[in-house]
Amino acid sequence: MSFQLDRVGLIHANGQAQGQRALRAxxxxxxxxxxxxxxxxxxAGKTSLLRILATSIRPTxxxxxxxGNHPWQLSGSQLRRIRSRIGFIHQAxxxxxxxxxxxxxxxxxxxxxxxxxxxxxxxxxxxIAGPRDQLARLDLADRLFDRCDRxxxxxxxxxxxxxxxxxxxxxxxxxxxxxAMDPALADLTVSQLHAEAESRGVTLVxxxxxxxxxxxxxxxxxxxxxxxVMFDLPPAQVSEAVLRELYASETGVLPSQDNQPFxxxxxxxxxxxxxxxxxxxPVAPPRVI
Amino acid sequence: xxxATFAERRAAMGFCLHCWTTLLLMAVLVWASFAYLSLDxxxxxxxESGRGMLQFVMRFFPPDxxxxxxxxxGKGTLETLAISALxxxxxxxxxxxxxxxxxxxxxxxxxxxxxxxxxxLRSVPELVWAALMVLAAGLGPFAGTLAxxxxxxxxxxxxxxxxxxxxxxxxxxxLTESGAAPALAFIYGTLPAITPQLVSYSLYRWxxxxxxxxxxxxxxxxxxxxxxxxxLSLLHEAQAxxxxxxxxxxxxxxxxxxxxxxxxxxxxxx
Amino acid sequence: xxxxxQQPRLRDPxxxxxxxxxxxxxxxxxxxxxxxxxxxxxxxxxxNLAVMRGFVxxxxxxxxxxxxxxxxxxxxxxxxxxxxxxIALAMLLAVPLGLVLTHSLSISRIGPGPDRGAGEAVRALAxxxxxxLRGVPELVWALLLVRAFGLGPAAGVLAIGLTxxxxxxxxxxxxxxxxxxxxxxxxxxxxxxxxxxxxxxxxPVAGQELASYTIYRWECAVxxxxxxxxxxxxxxxxxxxxxMxxxNGGEVSTILVVFLxxxxxxxxxxxxxxxxxx
Numbered sequence: 001m002s003f004q005l006d007r008v009g010l011i012h013a014n015g016q017a018q019g020q021r022a023l024r025a026x027x028x029x030x031x032x033x034x035x036x037x038x039x040x041x042x043x044a045g046k047t048s049l050l051r052i053l054a055t056s057i058r059p060t061x062x063x064x065x066x067x068g069n070h071p072w073q074l075s076g077s078q079l080r081r082i083r084s085r086i087g088f089i090h091q092a093x094x095x096x097x098x099x100x101x102x103x104x105x106x107x108x109x110x111x112x113x114x115x116x117x118x119x120x121x122x123x124x125x126x127x128i129a130g131p132r133d134q135l136a137r138l139d140l141a142d143r144l145f146d147r148c149d150r151x152x153x154x155x156x157x158x159x160x161x162x163x164x165x166x167x168x169x170x171x172x173x174x175x176x177x178x179x180a181m182d183p184a185l186a187d188l189t190v191s192q193l194h195a196e197a198e199s200r201g202v203t204l205v206x207x208x209x210x211x212x213x214x215x216x217x218x219x220x221x222x223x224x225x226x227x228x229v230m231f232d233l234p235p236a237q238v239s240e241a242v243l244r245e246l247y248a249s250e251t252g253v254l255p256s257q258d259n260q261p262f263x264x265x266x267x268x269x270x271x272x273x274x275x276x277x278x279x280x281x282p283v284a285p286p287r288v289i
Numbered sequence: 290x291x292x293a294t295f296a297e298r299r300a301a302m303g304f305c306l307h308c309w310t311t312l313l314l315m316a317v318l319v320w321a322s323f324a325y326l327s328l329d330x331x332x333x334x335x336x337e338s339g340r341g342m343l344q345f346v347m348r349f350f351p352p353d354x355x356x357x358x359x360x361x362x363g364k365g366t367l368e369t370l371a372i373s374a375l376x377x378x379x380x381x382x383x384x385x386x387x388x389x390x391x392x393x394x395x396x397x398x399x400x401x402x403x404x405x406x407x408x409x410l411r412s413v414p415e416l417v418w419a420a421l422m423v424l425a426a427g428l429g430p431f432a433g434t435l436a437x438x439x440x441x442x443x444x445x446x447x448x449x450x451x452x453x454x455x456x457x458x459x460x461x462x463x464l465t466e467s468g469a470a471p472a473l474a475f476i477y478g479t480l481p482a483i484t485p486q487l488v489s490y491s492l493y494r495w496x497x498x499x500x501x502x503x504x505x506x507x508x509x510x511x512x513x514x515x516x517x518x519x520x521l522s523l524l525h526e527a528q529a530x531x532x533x534x535x536x537x538x539x540x541x542x543x544x545x546x547x548x549x550x551x552x553x554x555x556x557x558x559x
Numbered sequence: 560x561x562x563x564x565q566q567p568r569l570r571d572p573x574x575x576x577x578x579x580x581x582x583x584x585x586x587x588x589x590x591x592x593x594x595x596x597x598x599x600x601x602x603x604x605x606x607n608l609a610v611m612r613g614f615v616x617x618x619x620x621x622x623x624x625x626x627x628x629x630x631x632x633x634x635x636x637x638x639x640x641x642x643x644x645x646i647a648l649a650m651l652l653a654v655p656l657g658l659v660l661t662h663s664l665s666i667s668r669i670g671p672g673p674d675r676g677a678g679e680a681v682r683a684l685a686x687x688x689x690x691x692l693r694g695v696p697e698l699v700w701a702l703l704l705v706r707a708f709g710l711g712p713a714a715g716v717l718a719i720g721l722t723x724x725x726x727x728x729x730x731x732x733x734x735x736x737x738x739x740x741x742x743x744x745x746x747x748x749x750x751x752x753x754x755x756x757x758x759x760x761x762x763p764v765a766g767q768e769l770a771s772y773t774i775y776r777w778e779c780a781v782x783x784x785x786x787x788x789x790x791x792x793x794x795x796x797x798x799x800x801x802x803m804x805x806x807n808g809g810e811v812s813t814i815l816v817v818f819l820x821x822x823x824x825x826x827x828x829x830x831x832x833x834x835x836x837x
Contacts, residue, residue: 054748055669055670055748056669056670056748057670058670058671058672072670072672072673074673075673075674076666076667076672076673076674079672079673080666080750081750082750083748083749083750084749084750084751085750086749086750087749088745088748088749090745094741094742094744094745094760095742096739096742096760096763096764097763097764098763099759099763100303102301103303103759107746107751107759107760108749110746110749110750110751110752110755110756110759111749111750111751111752112750115752115754115755118752118755118758118759119754119755119758122303122758122759123302123303123304124301124302124303125301125303128292128293128297128298128301129292129293132293132297144297144300145297145300145301167749318643319643319644319647321640322639322640322641322643322644322647323640323644323647325636325637325640326637326640326641326644326712326713326716328644328712328713328716341707342707345706345707367594368594368595371590371591371594371595372595374591375591375592375595375597409819412819412822413815413818413819414782414785414786416698416786416789417786417789417799417815420789420799420800420803421803424607424610424611424614424803424806425602425607425610425611426601426602426607427601427604427607429596430594430595430596431595431596431597431598431601433595434595434597500696503696503699504696504698504699507698507702507789507790508789511595511596514698517699517702518702521702521703521706533695533699533703536695536696536699537691537694537695540694540695540696541690541694544694
């Protein structure tokens with residue numbers, strides 16, 4: 001059992017007596033090696049859900065079990081060891097602007113290295129080939145020694161992904177990891193995450209804004225809306241109707257990575273209210289090796 | 290995928306050359322300072338000197354809390370507060386007077402001259418002023434008051450002059466244009482606009498002057514400082530530690546009070 | 560047409576309140592003047608005037624003899640060395656205490672997780688230690704340390720180390736909390752240790768501000784070193800104290816001028832270094 005959420009709820013304290021509810025009675029579990037995508041409109045609670053899985057936030061209700069442990073019942077050092085086995089890819093990578101790419105990637109193993117090795121790596125990285133190889137998977141090896149503030153948004157996101165790949169965690173969590181990338185690079189990145197999860201048999205959970213990526217790459221799709229799980233289905237069963245109900249309040253167009261109106265694989269077309277008329281064929285993005 | 294290439298290893302160094310030289314230079318300067326002062330740190334922190342320190346510190350406990358001495362401490366605290374309050378008050382007045390020429394209101398020559406005087410006043414530390422004032426006015430809190438007044442005039446004078454320069458000129462100008470004398474136009478037109486800022490600066494300096502006033506006594510300028518110096522020179526460690534505790538309490542109290550006032554001001558929207 | 564016999568009484572509603580405040584101010588001012596023994600007449604007392612006239616009269620010309628200038632030069636170097644060594648000691652104290660105090664490096668706050676009570680207790684202890692270190696005026700430390708270690712710059716260095724350690728520690732912890740703490744927090748959340756989260760996550764973000772404030776404090780330490788000389792901790796201050804006790808106006812004026820130049824130099828150096836960092 002990789003993780004198990006049992007009627008988990010989360011209320012953010014916001015100065016009022018009520019608080020703001022982010023999650024309500026979420027019950028999901030996954031076995032080791034599963035790959036899940038979480039989709040839903042903005043504000044649905046996708047980030048909160050992932051952070052609970054990452055043991056960064058404590059749920060207000062319900063029980064959490066991650067990597068076979070109840071994290072909030074562990075001692076400090078045990079919790080730390082669990083956390084070093086969980087990799088979190090942030091939507092906006094938390095990397096100091098003046099840091100070099102190689103240092104940012106190496107920081108992925110700080111939870112595993114001795115402090116001596118970590119301290120020396122500030123001056124001279126203990127491992128150059130490792131970070132370089134991970135960056136090469138994401139087509140970014142040529143920027144190994146550049147400063148992070150010289151990268152574009154999509155490149156910085158890939159550095160964040162490379163850091164987690166370098167960490168080699170047992171549980172891979174990704175919070176909108178490709179939001180700043182064009183469709184080709186997004187596809188490459190998600191394919192690498194998929195390859196990593198498959199080759200090492202580890203669990204991958206990704207929240208995605210683009211529905212097309214979720215349906216294309218993940219064998220299990222969870223829909224989240226206003227903090228509640230709406231559905232938990234394989235992509236073949238995620239029909240247009242299901243999706244419309246999930247994104248009900250947004251415009252008639254479903255979000256996709258290339259910002260073209262998305263048509264689910266069932267082939268039915270969505271009324272394109274904005275452009276008005278004309279059938280559009282689904283566009284398959286080019287595959288990049 | 291092999292190990293790092295030679296080119297990669299060369300580029301991997303995390304610190305540029307001039308970072309290293311800067312760090313090295315600072316380390317050399319620090320080491321040179323310790324060497325010049327012949328400070329043997331090892332001996333300083335050795336077991337023997339540690340024991341000596343401990344014995345020295347133990348003589349300070351317990352502090353003298355007899356009613357009679359506490360009354361003396363109360364008097365000393367009041368004296369310290371009075372020195373700081375009166376000194377700051379005088380400095381605010383003098384500062385305002387000097388700020389007028391320093392802001393250029395009385396011509397460029399006076400401006401340069403006044404700015405020079407203000408700089409001289411604030412560059413000389415309060416303690417040096419206190420030593421000088423003890424010569425001029427004798428031992429006691431009067432010297433301390435004068436010292437604080439002189440030094441703080443320099444500080445407040447410059448701050449007030451900056452406020453004055455940044456004050457909007459329209460109110461005063463419209464008054465002079467309708468026939469008011471320049472002095473009155475200043476009082477009715479400019480002063481009300483800058484008074485909150487002046488008061489705020491003065492209160493801030495008062496808070497710092499309380500800290501200063503506690504130590505001016507070391508050169509004979511009254512207050513808790515003079516008490517401490519006196520007790521220590523007579524080797525009355527117990528009494529000395531009472532005075533030190535009183536100083537600490539005073540400083541903490543003033544810190545807390547000013548933080549409370551500032552938080553209150555923010556809530557009111559000042 | 561005549562108005563009604565009743566006319567509103569014209570009175571300033573604020574008048575009473577202002578009178579009250581003025582009375583209060585006077586009531587407070589009077590004891591202040593008494594307690595502070597404010598007697599301007601003392602300035603013009605014959606004896607004091609004579610002393611001052613003699614003393615100030617010697618200010619010009621200042622004593623520029625070779626021997627004395629040599630003494631002054633050595634004292635100046637001693638003062639600079641005191642300030643530098645003192646700040647070095649202060650950093651030794653401030654860096655660990657500041658790191659312990661700052662809650663951007665607190666693992667127990669994530670969640671909140673286990674050991675939360677212990678974490679808060681340790682931070683409270685660190686805060687109290689820093690408060691005592693900077694609450695006691697540096698001159699008091701200097702006086703006590705002179706009694707313990709004897710006359711000379713050692714007492715001054717330690718006094719600066721202790722007081723400025725307290726100041727630096729508090730400001731370091733505030734600087735570390737005020738910048739972008741997300742990189743450090745992300746490293747803590749992925750199992751990294753506190754020290755490494757500092758080096759990889761906080762130092763790149765806050766390093767410049769930390770260095771800039773430290774240089775500013777070095778400049779303050781130069782001035783403090785001179786003042787400490789008055790209680791026997793060496794440097795320019797001790798020289799000035801001795802000259803004043805002997806009422807040698809010429810020497811005092813020389814030292815004053817050198818002091819002002821030193822402060823200007825330290826200020827310029829500090830501004831230059833801080834611009835270099837940016």
